[in-house]
Each structure stands twice: as structure tokens, then as C-alpha cells.
Amino acid sequence: MTEAALPAVTPTTGTPETPEEPGTREEPETPGPSEPSRHERRKRATRAAVRDAALRLAVRQGVERTTIEQIAAEADIAVRTFFNHFSGKEEAVVAAAAVGAEAFVAEFRSRPPQESVLRAIREAVLVAMDRHDAVGRDHIRALRLMRGTPSLMPQQMAVLTVQEDALAAAIAERIGPDGGPGPGRLGRAVHARLCAAASLAALRIVLDRWLAGTADSDDPPPLDVLRAEADAALAQLAAGLDHPGRPDGG
Template sequence: MEATTTLRERKKEATRQALHEATLRLALERGLDAVTVDAVADEAGVSRRTFSNYFANKEDALLHGDRVRVTRLLERLRARPLTEPPWQALTEATAAHHAAIGEVDPNWLAQVRLLRRHPALLAQQTAAQNALELELAAEIAARDPGHRDEPMRSRVMAAVFLVTMRTATGLWAEQPGGASLGEAVRAGLDRAAERFA
């Protein structure tokens, strides 16, 4: 039974990924405003109903890749030793995350640029970032229980971490050909670390 469930989950994730990729492909070809859910479903070879089983709208489908990356980053953070100071754990988890990614997927870079041009996407991404901030804050607080400045310290640290990641990624995307994304993010995190030393 467990093997069947695992296979079912793999099939679901493959469908989710196919819908995400179809949405991104069409958005880059036609512009996001010209993309319809029906067109995405056709591109992915599924029904409109299947699309609706996985995503609420085309923006949700487009941002699926971000949710996957965030989940993997959180997993890496949770795997860090609990004795590691919070900012160091965040930085090392991020470094491991970028090392695992390797070369940046050109589609992801195109998505980053697309996000910057569409307020509706940015609003949805901001909502997801708010949820991530709470999860990160909980992880930070768990690494330093009883800190006198809680819950302020963990919430501020999580917010600064996310802003630093977003800023470093945005600057990197605007200036191709320089440092790798991992190096750019690490430089930003090292700069921000001065506040939490």
C-alpha cells in the first residue's frame, strides 16, 4: 500500500510540475495577461478540472516552483544542528541549498524577471513570504529558547533574512555575468549578519 501511495504522490507532483512549467512557458511566450487556465491545461495535456484540482489560478501555478524551493530550504534549515546560532544556520542552509541547485535554471531566472513586472504575482508571492516568515521565526526561536527578546528577535531575523535573499536575488538577476547566485546571496547574508553577531 505504501508503494502505491508513493507512486500516487509522485504522479501528483509530476502533474503539478507539468502545470507549473506549462504556465511559465506560455507566460514567457505570450505574456502572463494573455495566458488562460484552459490554455495551460491544453499545454500540459490535462483537463481544466485537473488544473483546478492542483491550483487556484494561473498565478498560483506559476509560483509553484518558489514553494518547492522554499520547502527544500526549510528542510535544510531543520537539518542543521540545533546548537548552531540561528543566523549561521540560516546562512549555511542557504549555502547548501544553492550548492544543491548548481547552475541556475534559465526558466527560473525568467520567472524572477516576470515576477518583477506583474503586481498580482508580487502580491501573491508576498503572501507566501509572510507564511514563510512565520515558519522561519519558529525555527529561529527553537534554536535559542528563552532569549530575552522573543518573539521580536526571531520575527525580525526571519524578516531580514527574507528581504536580504530577495534583494540579493533581484540585484543578481539585474546584473548577469558577475558572481553566481549563491555567492551573491552569501555576500548579502554576510552583510546582514553584522546585525545578529
């Protein structure tokens, strides 16, 4: 399981956004039109540092015993700055869960256009899972933290909603403009969002079950079980919830 394994509910204990040391990196002469300014990059780096510090502390000592002051100290910022980035510690802890989701949506966008929506989602999920096979202890601990801390649940669900937005937008583009063969009685936007929401819910459910089945072991759980269940749940959505076991035909 990797950072990009599943949207939303998959935190990372490392950061792909390495905080930049001022002055230690060679600067391009002129930033390209789509390249973030230094301001923007520093801001993102600070945010990532805070997010990762929050998760580290929460894994180490539990969310309830983690204070914002500790997070700020760990990230080497002022407490006041913490609130420039997050509304509270739960949001910071959970923010790590969002890290891999952009890659998942990008993978979905790059699927061949002839694949059906749910087929493309299924493939994107499998690709994301296959990206790395290493399952680290720290990673499992973070997942378990998320699952075992009720106070994190609202923010986890909120993160899921943001990702639902992104996936729905990608699906809407895939379906194409209204008037096409697409969504039948539902409008395109509703259909896209329905696919996104249902798929993400399926992934959430499957991940939760998988983690539940591994609660008492320090060993990395069998990833192929998770992979198979995710695929089966998505296939079920494709084929129809009133038709259990039906081949999805997608």
C-alpha cells in the same frame, strides 16, 4: 543558482517531482505509514505538471497572454481541474518559486545546534547556493519574468509568507522552549518569526538587486556577487541594523 538557492523567489524550470506514469513504476507491497498514497502522489504530480506548464507558458509568452485554458491544455488536464489546485494563473506561475524552499528549511534544521540562528540561516543559504553551480538560461528567464511582471507580485509575497511560517517554526524549535536564555523581551514565537521574516526579506531584496544588475545581459550573472550580498545582508541583521558594518559576532 539552483532550485534550492533561495527560498521563495527561486523558481525552477524543471521539476524534481517527475509525474508518474500509471503502471510504469514498480509498486511497493504496502506503503509505509509516512509514504503518500497513490492518490496523493497522483495529485501532487498533477499539481506539478500544472505549475510547470504555467511557468513555461508565462516565460514563453508573458503572464498576461497566458490563459488558464492554455495552461490546462499544456498540462493535459481539464480547466476545471486547474482550479482544484490553484486559485488562478498567477498562483500557478509563482508556485514554482516555492519548490526549493523545503530543502532550505531542512538544511537550516540540520545545522549544528551551537550555531546562532542567523549564522545557521547564513550557512543554510550558502549550502543551498552551492548545491549546483550551473545557471541555466531558462532559469534566469524565469527569475526575470517574476521580477518584471507586476501582477505576480502579490502571489510572490504570499509564497514568501508560507515559507516564513515554515522557517519560523524551525527557528522556534532551534531556540528551544520559553524560559531558556533565548529571546529576551520578545516571546520566543515572536522572535522566531521576526528572524524568519527579516531573513527572507533580506534574501528577497538581495535577489532583486542582483537581478536588476543583470537585466540587460543574456549571460549568467556572477553568482558570487549574489552569494556575498546575501551573506552580508544576513550578517547585518545578526549584528543589528543600527550598526552598519559591525562584525556580527555570531
